[in-house]
Amino acid sequence: MMWTTENRARYNRDKLRYPSDLTDEEWGHLEHLIPPAKRGGRPREIDEREVVNGLLYVLSTGCQWRYIPRDLPPRSTLHDYFQRWEYDGTLLKMHYELYQKCRELAGREASPTACVIDSQSVKSAEKGGARIDPSGYDAGKKVMGKKRHILVDTEGLLMHAMVRPADVQERDGGILVLATLFGQYPFLKKLFADGGYQGPKFRAELAKYCLN
Numbered sequence: 001m002m003w004t005t006e007n008r009a010r011y012n013r014d015k016l017r018y019p020s021d022l023t024d025e026e027w028g029h030l031e032h033l034i035p036p037a038k039r040g041g042r043p044r045e046i047d048e049r050e051v052v053n054g055l056l057y058v059l060s061t062g063c064q065w066r067y068i069p070r071d072l073p074p075r076s077t078l079h080d081y082f083q084r085w086e087y088d089g090t091l092l093k094m095h096y097e098l099y100q101k102c103r104e105l106a107g108r109e110a111s112p113t114a115c116v117i118d119s120q121s122v123k124s125a126e127k128g129g130a131r132i133d134p135s136g137y138d139a140g141k142k143v144m145g146k147k148r149h150i151l152v153d154t155e156g157l158l159m160h161a162m163v164r165p166a167d168v169q170e171r172d173g174g175i176l177v178l179a180t181l182f183g184q185y186p187f188l189k190k191l192f193a194d195g196g197y198q199g200p201k202f203r204a205e206l207a208k209y210c211l212n
Contacts, residue, residue, distance in 0.1 A: 018053070046073060115153050146165060
């Protein structure tokens with residue numbers, strides 16, 4: 001549902017503990033995607049909704065793990081679930097299902113036929129003067145840091161993204177993005193890109209994932 005003056009109250013988050021917390025309706029879209037506990041193990045005691053709330057808090061505020069409020073699950077628990085759900089594809093499934101629903105609400109087909117790829121170079125995070133994540137030098141942008149390779153549809157909705165050192169060229173980062181779509185967008189026909197995405201290697205890779 002799009003935001004309008006009439007449905008403004010539906011999007012008011014003043015009564016939530018944190019604005020990033022899930023409403024009951026939002027949790028209803030995700031609950032069925034949480035994998036069950038492993039057979040034979042101890043019964044799961046953690047509230048999965050609170051785990052998602054904790055991850056959304058970090059995502060929305062950009063805080064470090066050790067600054068997570070005490071009324072959310074411990075940082076070790078949140079980080080463990082984050083790594084587990086990233087590894088088993090749970091986070092990818094969440095994004096993909098919500099992405100499809102957003103497209104349908106916008107009156108579009110669930111799976112896009114066209115997309116746009118671009119990149120953004122940003123400085124790496126530092127701690128004590130030392131960079132705490134992999135970095136490279138983007139000579140064109142004159143930035144020492146990371147490069148975000150981002151794929152969106154024509155509505156501007158995020159389809160996929162990867163982060164690599166800034167010295168990774170656009171065409172090489174674009175190949176990585178296309179190679180990790182995992183067949184989620186089977187009807188792609190067109191990709192819009194600037195001059196940084198050129199060369200026979202990139203075109204050959206593009207042909208694997210676009211119908212035309």
